[in-house]
Amino acid sequence: MKLNQTLASLIGFAVTLQFTTAANLTGKVTLGGNAPAEKEITPLKDDATCGKLLGGAAPMTKFFVVGANKELADVIVVVKGLEGKSTGAAAAPAVMDQKGCIYSPQILAVQTGQKISVKNSDPVMHNVHTVPVASGNKEENKGQGPGAPDLTFSIPTAENFVKFKCDVHPWMFAWVTVVDHPYFAITGKDGSFTIKDVPPGKYKVVAMHRKGAPTGVEKEIEVKADGATSDFVIEVK
Numbered sequence: 001m002k003l004n005q006t007l008a009s010l011i012g013f014a015v016t017l018q019f020t021t022a023a024n025l026t027g028k029v030t031l032g033g034n035a036p037a038e039k040e041i042t043p044l045k046d047d048a049t050c051g052k053l054l055g056g057a058a059p060m061t062k063f064f065v066v067g068a069n070k071e072l073a074d075v076i077v078v079v080k081g082l083e084g085k086s087t088g089a090a091a092a093p094a095v096m097d098q099k100g101c102i103y104s105p106q107i108l109a110v111q112t113g114q115k116i117s118v119k120n121s122d123p124v125m126h127n128v129h130t131v132p133v134a135s136g137n138k139e140e141n142k143g144q145g146p147g148a149p150d151l152t153f154s155i156p157t158a159e160n161f162v163k164f165k166c167d168v169h170p171w172m173f174a175w176v177t178v179v180d181h182p183y184f185a186i187t188g189k190d191g192s193f194t195i196k197d198v199p200p201g202k203y204k205v206v207a208m209h210r211k212g213a214p215t216g217v218e219k220e221i222e223v224k225a226d227g228a229t230s231d232f233v234i235e236v237k
């Protein structure tokens with residue numbers, strides 16, 4: 001009897017577990033065609049202070065992070081139609097660093113109202129100047145000397161690829177996409193993404209690369225109780 005009860009509760013637990021961990025939307029993004037060559041950031045190389053921080057590394061742009069089999073990183077994949085579900089400031093802060101007079105990462109995605117913590121790991125003065133365009137998002141510009149505390153930003157309205165720049169170093173850019181819910185992901189170096197715990201349903205899902213079509217590539221996807229898989233091909237220029 002006892003064994004049966006234990007078994008029954010174990011099976012119940014397994015079923016619950018399956019439902020709570022299910023509904024992940026996964027997939028892979030690959031590059032269609034070819035990507036332009038990266039360019040040398042000559043002013044960084046020639047900068048008296050920042051140039052020394054390179055440690056021999058080539059000061060190249062990193063617009064197109066493409067794997068051996070055309071896996072495309074830095075693609076933001078967003079489920080549409082779930083707006084208004086942002087967890088805002090309750091979400092763990094996203095972190096961006098300034099290291100070697102370059103932003104890391106250069107492509108980031110956050111929820112509306114989520115904190116973005118910006119570090120300065122350089123022995124150099126930077127300033128972080130945000131240039132949003134959506135109404136409701138305001139431009140900000142904060143200086144940050146060497147060893148200064150982290151800066152905190154938070155962007156209230158959804159907007160794709162909000163520009164972050166440094167006015168001291170005109171090659172420094174990062175692009176922060178702001179989504180009004182947590183159902184998004186950024187592809188890694190293997191081109192893959194996982195959007196966790198999507199409520200089952202039919203959705204439009206968009207995959208966007210900053211150097212791709214501004215509207216991204218959109219697909220209709222049904223997320224069932226056991227999740228869904230969808231792959232994208234993106235062209236860039």
Ligand SMILES: [Cu+2]
Nearest residue numbers: 126166168169
């Ligand atoms: Cu700077």
